[in-house]
Amino acid sequence: MTLLKVQDLCVTLNTSHGPQQVISHINFSMNAGEKLGIVGESGCGKSITALAMMSLLPPDSKTSGKIILEGRDILTLNSKEICSIRGNRIGMIFQEPMTALNPVQQIGAQISESIYLHMKLNQKQTIERVKELMDKVGLPVSRFGLNLYPHQLSGGQRQRVMIAMAIACNPDILIADEPTTALDVTVQEQILDLIRDLADSSGMALIMISHDLGVIAQTTQNVMVMYTGSIVEMGSTVDVFQNMKHPYTYGLFSAIPHAGSSAHLCRKRLSSIPGQVPELHLRPRGCNFADRCSRASKMCKAKDPVATRVSDHHQVWCYHPLKEEDKQ
Amino acid sequence: MFRTLVEVLRHGLKNRSFVIGGTISLLFFLVAFLSYFWTPYPVEDINIADKLLKPSSRYLLGTDHFGRDILSMLIKGARNSVIVAFVAIGIGIGCGVPLGLTAAAQKGWMDELIMRFNDFTFAFPSLISAIMITAILGPGSVNSIIAIGIFNVPVFARVARGAALSIWKREFILAARSAGKGPFRISVEHILPNISSMLIVQATIQFALGILAEASLSYLGLGTQPPMPSWGKMLNEAQTFLHFAPQLAIYPGLAIALTVMGLNLFGDGLRDVLDPKLRRSR
Numbered sequence: 298m299t300l301l302k303v304q305d306l307c308v309t310l311n312t313s314h315g316p317q318q319v320i321s322h323i324n325f326s327m328n329a330g331e332k333l334g335i336v337g338e339s340g341c342g343k344s345i346t347a348l349a350m351m352s353l354l355p356p357d358s359k360t361s362g363k364i365i366l367e368g369r370d371i372l373t374l375n376s377k378e379i380c381s382i383r384g385n386r387i388g389m390i391f392q393e394p395m396t397a398l399n400p401v402q403q404i405g406a407q408i409s410e411s412i413y414l415h416m417k418l419n420q421k422q423t424i425e426r427v428k429e430l431m432d433k434v435g436l437p438v439s440r441f442g443l444n445l446y447p448h449q450l451s452g453g454q455r456q457r458v459m460i461a462m463a464i465a466c467n468p469d470i471l472i473a474d475e476p477t478t479a480l481d482v483t484v485q486e487q488i489l490d491l492i493r494d495l496a497d498s499s500g501m502a503l504i505m506i507s508h509d510l511g512v513i514a515q516t517t518q519n520v521m522v523m524y525t526g527s528i529v530e531m532g533s534t535v536d537v538f539q540n541m542k543h544p545y546t547y548g549l550f551s552a553i554p555h556a557g558s559s560a561h562l563c564r565k566r567l568s569s570i571p572g573q574v575p576e577l578h579l580r581p582r583g584c585n586f587a588d589r590c591s592r593a594s595k596m597c598k599a600k601d602p603v604a605t606r607v608s609d610h611h612q613v614w615c616y617h618p619l620k621e622e623d624k625q
Numbered sequence: 626m627f628r629t630l631v632e633v634l635r636h637g638l639k640n641r642s643f644v645i646g647g648t649i650s651l652l653f654f655l656v657a658f659l660s661y662f663w664t665p666y667p668v669e670d671i672n673i674a675d676k677l678l679k680p681s682s683r684y685l686l687g688t689d690h691f692g693r694d695i696l697s698m699l700i701k702g703a704r705n706s707v708i709v710a711f712v713a714i715g716i717g718i719g720c721g722v723p724l725g726l727t728a729a730a731q732k733g734w735m736d737e738l739i740m741r742f743n744d745f746t747f748a749f750p751s752l753i754s755a756i757m758i759t760a761i762l763g764p765g766s767v768n769s770i771i772a773i774g775i776f777n778v779p780v781f782a783r784v785a786r787g788a789a790l791s792i793w794k795r796e797f798i799l800a801a802r803s804a805g806k807g808p809f810r811i812s813v814e815h816i817l818p819n820i821s822s823m824l825i826v827q828a829t830i831q832f833a834l835g836i837l838a839e840a841s842l843s844y845l846g847l848g849t850q851p852p853m854p855s856w857g858k859m860l861n862e863a864q865t866f867l868h869f870a871p872q873l874a875i876y877p878g879l880a881i882a883l884t885v886m887g888l889n890l891f892g893d894g895l896r897d898v899l900d901p902k903l904r905r906s907r
Contacts, residue, residue: 341678351802351803353799353802353803356732375808376807380805380807381805382803382805383802383803383804383805384803384806387803387804388803388804389800389803391796391799391800391803396795396796396797397796397797397799397800398797398800399797399801399818399819400797400819401818401819402814402815402818410801410804410806410814411804411834414804414805414806414810415805439678458799462800462804463803465804546723574691
């Protein structure tokens with residue numbers, strides 16, 4: 298059953314160079330309980346896509362297209378209807394647990410916010426629910442009181458509080474915007490396990506946004522690779538990771554350093570994608586990746602790439618998708 | 626709440642201006658409070674026989690031209706200053722902070738409207754306008770409270786808006802919005818607690834200004850009316866006798882200067898104590 302359908306989503310933001318389209322023509326859909334990854338480097342539009350789904354973009358931005366959640370287009374709702382969806386149907390975890398919690402409010406109060414707003418429980422039931430949530434995210438109330446302030450917790454604990462806030466009303470969709478980027482690796486593992494387990498046990502759909510391919514591989518079934526505001530490759534995580542077709546996806550994978558690999562042992566330079574991400578106002582015609590791509594042809598620089606089907610669950614937006622022999 | 630207070634005191638006691646200003650301010654409030662129970666002599670008593678006495682063991686600070694005890698008048702005048710400044714601050718915070726929060730939350734035309742109205746109020750020198758308001762409404766302590774209060778509104782609106790705008794950009798506001806909170810709830814539950822330290826500091830400074838304004842209005846005869854004593858009015862009455870009884874002007878003048886200085890020092894110290902960034906850099 299389709300839960301969320303994004304059709305032809307375009308977002309234009311006001312920048313110092315005038316209005317610039319930062320997201321262009323994104324289409325995807327999600328089923329209930331599905332886990333979708335969005336991967337790409339900084340500035341490719343991952344977070345903007347997430348904020349658009351929450352209708353939290355700055356007021357001077359323009360959004361076109363449709364974001365349909367269970368038959369209703371989020372982009373056409375008034376602010377009151379939006380507020381009843383945020384936190385209730387869609388929950389969001391932010392990147393920086395250090396700044397995403399109010400420094401002068403106790404964590405119990407912060408977790409209870411959306412419960413109070415959306416679930417219409419009385420005070421006693423609300424406190425019960427908060428305790429239950431804290432147990433769920435691994436902050437047992439016996440050790441962590443409801444009246445702690447964020448500065449009394451570590452980064453990982455704060456991120457657990459954020460997760461408790463996001464799942465407080467059993468949302469249908471949980472958006473995790475780089476939830477582990479600010480945490481160290483050991484804590485990252487625990488937080489990812491927690492998010493995945495919570496999504497599994499309550500049947501929430503999960504949108505995992507990350508620039509870390511390992512995170513995506515661990516947590517998602519389907520993946521969407523983004524570059525400069527467009528999708529370049531989309532499909533089931535297994536297909537895309539094992540049989541990548543877009544030169545950009547391939548570049549991303551080659552850029553992962555492997556400890557103990559021959560490159561490492563021979564002290565070779567780390568492999569990278571040549572060139573830089575074009576600035577917003579300097580994006581070329583045609584394929585945005587063409588300038589950095591060794592396979593680019595005339596057509597790439599003239600016409601926007603179109604979707605090519607690789608298999609049932611795998612699409613790539615490239616005129617010259619990689620073949621097996623192209624990968625060394 | 627209690628813990629926060631203890632914490633503030635703990636850091637405050639290391640700060641010189643906080644200690645000195647705080648002591649003076651505390652003394653001032655205690656004196657004002659004292660006037661409810663005790664003054665050396667009742668201030669309404671006119672005793673012409675004892676007029677213009679020099680300080681003595683009977684009248685510690687001497688008497689004025691009606692033979693009233695200066696010390697008693699100073700004590701009761703302190704109460705008057707506190708009440709006027711306090712209520713005026715209340716008006717300023719009560720109207721100004723919601724206006725500033727609304728401006729920051731709504732942006733757009735609402736922001737423009739509120740802030741331009743503030744500029745309009747600011748454009749008039751506050752004392753001149755206070756004189757105008759009391760001239761229209763008639764002299765009296767209630768009207769001087771209103772006049773001073775009105776000029777506190779834009780001050781607090783501006784401080785609240787500026788501080789709120791910087792908080793609105795923080796990520797936890799985005800998180801609160803993603804939980805489904807509307808701008809009103811966010812303003813009250815997230816913005817206000819985060820800007821309260823700035824408002825408290827501004828309030829102590831405005832308090833000192835309020836005392837000055839009340840003294841000025843009373844000096845001009847537009848503020849507190851007899852028989853209630855007020856420091857400004859004492860200054861005014863002392864004018865006539867400046868040549869042969871200068872102490873009549875010196876005592877209320879000193880009282881005003883000392884109190885205002887004390888409150889300003891306290892405000893300065895409090896700002897350093899409440900702002901952890903400033904505290905660390907010392």
